[in-house]
Amino acid sequence: MTGTIGTADAPAPSTSHGERRQNNPNTRARRERRAAYLFLAPNLIGLTTFVAIPMLMSIVLAFFSVDGFGGYTFVGTANFERMVNDPLFLSSLGRTLIYLFVLVPGLFVSGLGLALLVRSQFPLVGLFRTALFAPNVISLVVIALIWKFLLTDDVGFVAKILGRVGITPPSWLGDPSYALATVMVITIWFSMGYYMLIFLAGLQDIPREYYEVASIDGAGPWATFRNVTWPLLKPTSFFILLTSTIAVMTGGLEMLVVLTNGGPANSTTLVIYYVYQQAFVYGEFGYASAIASIMVLILLAWSALLFALTRGGRFTHAD
Amino acid sequence: MPTDTAAGTRSTPTPPAAPRRRLIRRRSHRKKTALFTVVGIISIVTIFPVFWMFTSSFKGADEVLSTNIIPNDPTLSNFDYVFTSVPFARYMFNSFVVSATVTVIALFFHSMAAYALARLRFRGRDTIFIAIFSTLLVTAPVVLVPLFLVVHRLGLLNSYAGLIIPAIFSAFGIFLLRQFYLSIPAELEEAAILDGCGYWMIYRKIILPMSRSIFAALAVLFFLANWNSFLWPLVATTDQDLQVVQLGIASFQDQHSADWNYVLAAALVAAIPTLIVFAFFQRRIVESVKTSGLK
Numbered sequence: 001m002t003g004t005i006g007t008a009d010a011p012a013p014s015t016s017h018g019e020r021r022q023n024n025p026n027t028r029a030r031r032e033r034r035a036a037y038l039f040l041a042p043n044l045i046g047l048t049t050f051v052a053i054p055m056l057m058s059i060v061l062a063f064f065s066v067d068g069f070g071g072y073t074f075v076g077t078a079n080f081e082r083m084v085n086d087p088l089f090l091s092s093l094g095r096t097l098i099y100l101f102v103l104v105p106g107l108f109v110s111g112l113g114l115a116l117l118v119r120s121q122f123p124l125v126g127l128f129r130t131a132l133f134a135p136n137v138i139s140l141v142v143i144a145l146i147w148k149f150l151l152t153d154d155v156g157f158v159a160k161i162l163g164r165v166g167i168t169p170p171s172w173l174g175d176p177s178y179a180l181a182t183v184m185v186i187t188i189w190f191s192m193g194y195y196m197l198i199f200l201a202g203l204q205d206i207p208r209e210y211y212e213v214a215s216i217d218g219a220g221p222w223a224t225f226r227n228v229t230w231p232l233l234k235p236t237s238f239f240i241l242l243t244s245t246i247a248v249m250t251g252g253l254e255m256l257v258v259l260t261n262g263g264p265a266n267s268t269t270l271v272i273y274y275v276y277q278q279a280f281v282y283g284e285f286g287y288a289s290a291i292a293s294i295m296v297l298i299l300l301a302w303s304a305l306l307f308a309l310t311r312g313g314r315f316t317h318a319d
Numbered sequence: 320m321p322t323d324t325a326a327g328t329r330s331t332p333t334p335p336a337a338p339r340r341r342l343i344r345r346r347s348h349r350k351k352t353a354l355f356t357v358v359g360i361i362s363i364v365t366i367f368p369v370f371w372m373f374t375s376s377f378k379g380a381d382e383v384l385s386t387n388i389i390p391n392d393p394t395l396s397n398f399d400y401v402f403t404s405v406p407f408a409r410y411m412f413n414s415f416v417v418s419a420t421v422t423v424i425a426l427f428f429h430s431m432a433a434y435a436l437a438r439l440r441f442r443g444r445d446t447i448f449i450a451i452f453s454t455l456l457v458t459a460p461v462v463l464v465p466l467f468l469v470v471h472r473l474g475l476l477n478s479y480a481g482l483i484i485p486a487i488f489s490a491f492g493i494f495l496l497r498q499f500y501l502s503i504p505a506e507l508e509e510a511a512i513l514d515g516c517g518y519w520m521i522y523r524k525i526i527l528p529m530s531r532s533i534f535a536a537l538a539v540l541f542f543l544a545n546w547n548s549f550l551w552p553l554v555a556t557t558d559q560d561l562q563v564v565q566l567g568i569a570s571f572q573d574q575h576s577a578d579w580n581y582v583l584a585a586a587l588v589a590a591i592p593t594l595i596v597f598a599f600f601q602r603r604i605v606e607s608v609k610t611s612g613l614k
Binding site for chain 1: 444456466548572
C-alpha cells in the first residue's frame with residue numbers, strides 16, 4: 001500500500017505515460033476510499049444502531065419518565081433527585097463499592113498468584129491450567145445452579161462435609177450477612193482462571209535474561225519479584241485493573257438473577273441488578289437509565305484515574 | 320537494553336562447581352514437587368464443582384444429595400425426563416441457530432471492517448477506528464435498557480432476528496482482526512492490484528484465506544459467548560418457541576427447584592457443548608484470551 005501512495009507523490013514524468021500515471025493514483029485513491037466505506041458500512045450501521053444510539057439514549061432517557069411503551073415525559077432531573085432519596089439505590093451503591101473493593105484486589109491477587117504458580121514447567125501443569133480456566137467457559141446460569149446445589153441449606157454438599165467435621169454452616173445464600181460474600185467467592189472461583197491466563201501471558205513476555213541476571217546477583221524469590229516481575233508486569237496489571245473493574249461493576253448480573261434475585265433482604269442487590277430490576281421488573285425505564293448513567297460515570301472516572309496514575313498505562317518511568 | 324548494561328558492568332559469572340549444581344538440581348526437584356502438590360490441590364478444588372454437577376446428574380432422586388463421589392445406582396433417566404418434560408431439544412436448537420448465525424455473520428462483517436481499517440487508506444480512518452474501539456468500554460448490561468427500547472422500536476422483539484442481529488456487532492472482533500491484518504505483508508496485495516484485482520477480490524482471495532486460524536479462535540469465542548448468553552434473550556423474548564437453552568434451564572430450575580437430579584441433568588446438557596468446544600479448541604481459546612488481553 002505504501003508503495004502505491006509513494007508513486008502518487010513522485011513527480012509525473014513528461015512521457016506519454018504521464019497522464020495515465022497522474023490520474024491513476026487519484027482514481028485509485030477514490031476507489032480505495034469508496035471500497036473502505038463499503039467494507040465498513042455493515043458494522044458502522046450496526047454499531048450505531050445497537051451500541052451508539054443505546055448509549056446516547058441512556059443519557060437522554062435519564063431525563064425522561066417512560067410509562068409502558070412509547071409514553072415519554074420529560075421530567076428534568078427528577079430521576080436524579082429520586083436517586084439521592086432512594087435508600088435502596090444508595091444501599092445498592094454502597095454494596096457495589098464493597099463488592100469492587102473486595103473483588104478487584106481479590107481477582108488481581110488470585111490471578112497473579114495462580115499465574116506465578118503455573119508459569120514454570122512441572123508434571124501436568126498444562127492440565128492444571130486447563131482445570132483452573134475451565135469454569136470460565138461455563139455459562140453463569142449453570143454456575144449459579146451448581147452453587148445453589150452445593151450450598152443448599154442443611155442437606156447440600158458443603159453443609160454435609162462441614163457437618164462431618166462438626167461445623168454448622170450458616171445459610172450461605174439465605175442469610176443476608178453471608179449472601180454477598182458467597183457471591184464474591186463464587187465470582188472469584190469462576191473468573192480467576194481468566195486473569196491467570198492474562199497474567200501468564202504477561203509473565204511469559206518478560207525476557208528470561210532479566211531473571212538470569214537476578215539469579216546471578218543472588219536475588220531471592222521476593223527480591224526477584226519486587227525488582228523484575230512486578231515492574232515489568234505493570235502494563236498487564238494496568239489492563240487487569242481496568243477490565244476487572246468493568247467486569248465486576250457491570251457483569252455477573254445473570255448470576256444474581258438466577259442465584260439470589262438480589263436477595264435475601266436486598267443483600268445482593270448491586271447497582272447493576274437494581275438497574276435491571278427497575279427496568280424489567282417495575283418498568284421504570286427512565287429511572288433505570290438514570291442509574292445506569294451514574295454507573296457509566298463512575299466507570300469513566302475510575303478509568304480516567306487509572307490512566308492518569310499510570311500515564312496511559314505506559315508507566316513512562318520504565319523507559 | 321538493560322540486559323546489555325547489566326552484562327557489561329558485571330564480571331562474567333564463574334561456572335558453578337559440580338556439587339552446587341547438584342544442590343540446585345535437587346532444590347529445583349523439591350520445588351517442582353511442592354508446586355505440583357499445591358497447584359494440584361487448587362486445581363482439584365476448582366474443578367470439583369463442575370465434576371460434582373457431572374456425577375450428580377447421573378444419580379437418582381434419592382441419591383442426588385448424598386456425598387457419594389460415584390453414583391451407587393447410575394441412571395440416565397434424569398436426561399430422559401429433561402428432554403421429555405420440556406422442549407429441551409428445541410431450546411438447544413434455538414441456541415445453536417442463534418450462536419452459529421451470529422458467529423458466521425460476525426466473522427464476515429468484522430473481518431470486512433478490519434480489512435478496511437488495517438489495509439485501506441481513506442480519510443477519517445483513525446477517527447473511525449477510535450470510535451469503534453471506544454465502544455469496547457460500553458458493556459452490554461449497561462445499555463440493556465435502551466437496547467431493549469431500540470429493538471422494540473424496530474419491531475424485532477420476540478424474533479430470531481431480535482436475538483441475532485444485536486449480538487453481531489461488537490468492537491472486539493474488529494479490533495483483534497485489525498491487529499492481525501496489520502501484520503500481513505503488503506506485497507501480496509500489491510501484486511494483486513497490478514493484476515487488476517479489485518478490493519473485494521483481494522479481500523476474498525487473499526485476506527479471507529489468511530484469516531483461517533484467527534477465525535477459528537474467534538469463532539470459538541463468539542460461539543461460546545452466544546451459547547452462554549442469558550440476559551439479552553431474557554429481556555428480548557417471551558415466546559416459548561424462541562427460548563434459548565440458558566433461559567430454558569433457568570426456568571426449568573424455577574419449576575423443579577427441589578428436583579436437583581433433573582436440574583443438574585439439564586445444566587449438564589446445557590454446559591456440555593461448551594465443555595466439548597473448550598476441550599477441542601483449548602489452545603485456540605487460550606491464545607485468543609491472551610492476545611485480547613495484551614494487544
